[in-house]
Amino acid sequence: MGKRKLFTDEQIDMANSINILEYARRAGYPVEKISPREFKILKHGGLRIDGNGHKWNCFSAQKGGEAVYGGGPIQFVMYMEKKSWVEAVKQLLGLPAVSDLSQRSLYRPPQKPEEVKGELILPEKNNTYKHIFAYLTKTRKIDKDIVSLMVKQKKLYENSHRSCVFVGYNHDGAAKYASVRSTNTTGSSYRGDVANSNKTWAFRIEGTSQAIRVFEAPIDTLSYATFFKHYGIDNKDHMLALGCLGDAALEQYLKDHPEIKQIIFCVDNDKWGHQAVERWTDKYKSEYSIAHHFPKGKDWNEDLISFIKETERRVVELEEAQSEEAEL
CATH class of the missing domain: 3.40.1360.10 (Dna Topoisomerase Vi A Subunit; Chain: A, domain 2)
Known part of the structure; x- marks a missing residue:
């Protein structure tokens, strides 16, 4: 017998249908509009939410800006509230009710089509590599x-x-x-x-x-x-x-x-x-x-x-050892 799922596919789809912008506002996060297509949450580094509330990304300050997170509402709750995937889904579904948010008003209408993207314009090339x-x-x-x-x-x-x-x-x-x-x-x-x-x-x-x-x-x-x-x-x-x-x-x-x-x-x-x-x-x-x-x-x-540095260190040690042997 297979392992029983904690959530049905419909429940996961419902959690993923919640508007991230509305959730962030109602949860008390300081949301600021950057442009019609992008919002940010103050004091959270490079966290950005798209204008329709479907997706988000965060280019954090960890390791010089190398760490990057993003995704939909489930990942948003995981990142912002340090929850596991299961806890995040429960939070969004209200199972159990862990906040007084009016969940029903947060859902995106399922029939609403995805926003049509404009044309991708590649950044201007440099004259060198x-x-x-x-x-x-x-x-x-x-x-x-x-x-x-x-x-x-x-x-x-x-x-x-x-x-x-x-x-x-x-x-x-x-x-x-x-x-x-x-x-x-x-x-x-x-x-x-x-x-x-x-x-x-x-x-x-x-x-x-x-x-x-x-x-x-x-x-x-x-x-x-x-x-x-x-x-x-x-x-x-x-x-x-x-x-x-x-x-x-x-x-x-x-x-x-x-x-x-x-x-x-x-x-x-x-x-x-x-x-x-x-x-x-x-x-x-x-x-x-x-x-x-x-x-x-x-x-x-x-x-x-780390591998390259260790390899280079061993090469230097070997060369030094060979040099010492040659002098003997």
Whole structure:
């Protein structure tokens, strides 16, 4: 007998239908309008809510701005109120009633169509790639040949602000997603999606095997690919960076690649990553073989930087030892 679900699909859909803007206001969070399409919550770093209250993102100050969270109302409650996924769903459903919010008025009408996105306009290109190459290969320790391949495939370029731009394309080869990552190593550091990006077509590296490895960010994807190269592994797996902890891109990719039989989740080794893997395992296990590979540190780039530094340290020690032997 299978494990009994805590919530029905209808209950989860209901929790996910709650308007985040209305919830935030009624919960007492200081919401401020930035533009008709975007709101922010004061004193919460880079937390932004879209104008229709469907989605949110937070580019936190942790680790120099590298941590990023986002998603729908369930993830919003998890992040803002430090609740587990189960607790967040209960909070939104009022099971049990843990607040005096009028839940009924918070629901988005299910028949309301999703807001039509405008055209994605990619950021202006710089006349050089030197800043992103220096950042990705020297600071982030990603293999230069992998970076070059991404540039050649037009999945990566440098914008006029000297930032990395990671691009995702649809079936027709049209750019539909772009995320920007600042190359700043001191001071403020920006990370975010370009306006009108569609995460369904997030950054990916196509493979030929029957397995797909799923990451949160492009830099972690390239870091993992670098590990493969260091260990002499000819990787054939598909690799997908969700751009958050939503699985719209994974759903589309699996639909486009019916040959895939296994999903390997390689997301961040933190509370949010572990909870996401639990949700996705339950969602996909009936049709796919599921596995996970968490990094030792917080994320795969952190692991890569530690690995490269340790490797370089050992090389220096070996050279010093050989030099001492030669002098004897």
